[in-house]
Amino acid sequence: MPSVQLNTDVALGVAIPSRAARGRIARVGPVLDTILAAHAYPPAIEHLLAEAITLTALLGSLLKEPQGQLTLQAQTEGAVVDLMVCDYLGGELRGYVRHDSDLVAALSAEPTLEELFGKGYLAITFDQPMASERYQGIVPLEGKNLGEAAQSYFTQSEQIPSLVRLAAEKRDEHWQAGGLLLQHLPEGEEGRERLHTRLDHPDWPHVAILGGSVKAEELTDPGLPLDDLIWRLFHDEDEVRTLAAIPLTRGCRCDPAYVRSVIARFPEDEREAMVGDDGLIKVDCAFCSSTFAIEPKELSD
Ligand SMILES: [Zn+2]
Numbered sequence: 395m396p397s398v399q400l401n402t403d404v405a406l407g408v409a410i411p412s413r414a415a416r417g418r419i420a421r422v423g424p425v426l427d428t429i430l431a432a433h434a435y436p437p438a439i440e441h442l443l444a445e446a447i448t449l450t451a452l453l454g455s456l457l458k459e460p461q462g463q464l465t466l467q468a469q470t471e472g473a474v475v476d477l478m479v480c481d482y483l484g485g486e487l488r489g490y491v492r493h494d495s496d497l498v499a500a501l502s503a504e505p506t507l508e509e510l511f512g513k514g515y516l517a518i519t520f521d522q523p524m525a526s527e528r529y530q531g532i533v534p535l536e537g538k539n540l541g542e543a544a545q546s547y548f549t550q551s552e553q554i555p556s557l558v559r560l561a562a563e564k565r566d567e568h569w570q571a572g573g574l575l576l577q578h579l580p581e582g583e584e585g586r587e588r589l590h591t592r593l594d595h596p597d598w599p600h601v602a603i604l605g606g607s608v609k610a611e612e613l614t615d616p617g618l619p620l621d622d623l624i625w626r627l628f629h630d631e632d633e634v635r636t637l638a639a640i641p642l643t644r645g646c647r648c649d650p651a652y653v654r655s656v657i658a659r660f661p662e663d664e665r666e667a668m669v670g671d672d673g674l675i676k677v678d679c680a681f682c683s684s685t686f687a688i689e690p691k692e693l694s695d
Pocket of ligand 1: 646679684
């Protein structure tokens with residue numbers, strides 16, 4: 395098996411069998427720079443998207459199916475951010491944030507989720523096409539950051555004792571972000587049995603304290619391999635396992651043929667209204683900012 399580097403642009407599975415804890419640790423660097431380079435976001439929005447992409451990597455890498463897709467989507471009205479979308483498919487990540495630039499300028503240095511989204515919600519959708527499984531959770535956007543919001547969602551709504559830590563910072567003009575997700579999942583637990591998980595199981599607080607001691611600068615330091623960081627946090631445990639490592643890449647699935655087929659389905663008068671001064675219909679991909687130029691006559695039969 396080819397070895398995967400464990401410093402950056404990677405998600406790594408973690409298990410602590412004696413404590414019935416499992417999870418993921420992830421770090422995203424050059425992939426974030428590529429995603430952010432397609433936009434010209436102010437620092438607060440870049441920071442938000444860096445954390446959102448990291449959360450997407452943590453949750454996406456939990457999917458069992460290679461073709462499974464995970465989507466995060468926050469939609470609000472009248473807030474600084476009115477739309478944020480990130481998704482994960484087979485290690486490919488992408489995302490964008492639609493926001494009001496004037497309102498961003500008035501934000502505090504470290505805006506809370508409420509400052510960014512108002513009374514907003516984040517929809518997390520797990521899609522596993524092989525098993526025809528689709529599951530959506532709705533997370534109130536409350537707390538200091540997306541990590542806090544995700545953690546209280548899993549703990550309160552899903553009744554799975556969980557720890558989520560996210561950190562992102564720009565170092566020497568390059569973004570580095572990292573995240574840790576740990577969950578208490580007793581052996582053999584499936585489906586409805588989860589309802590009986592005890593939030594006060596004695597093993598969990600121990601794992602949560604050790605995992606919670608991770609520092610933001612450890613999560614974001616590309617010089618610290620993720621397996622070394624896990625060992626640093628949990629070396630006193632009887633057994634700590636690292637599982638499969640999934641390399642992360644920036645991937646956009648926008649496709650000129652698909653864009654053309656969507657535009658072709660509009661009625662002719664609406665298509666005519668889309669034609670610009672240069673005689674072309676131009677469609678932008680919100681994720682990667684690619685522009686597709688279509689000749690109107692390509693669309694007529
Ligand atoms: Zn695209």
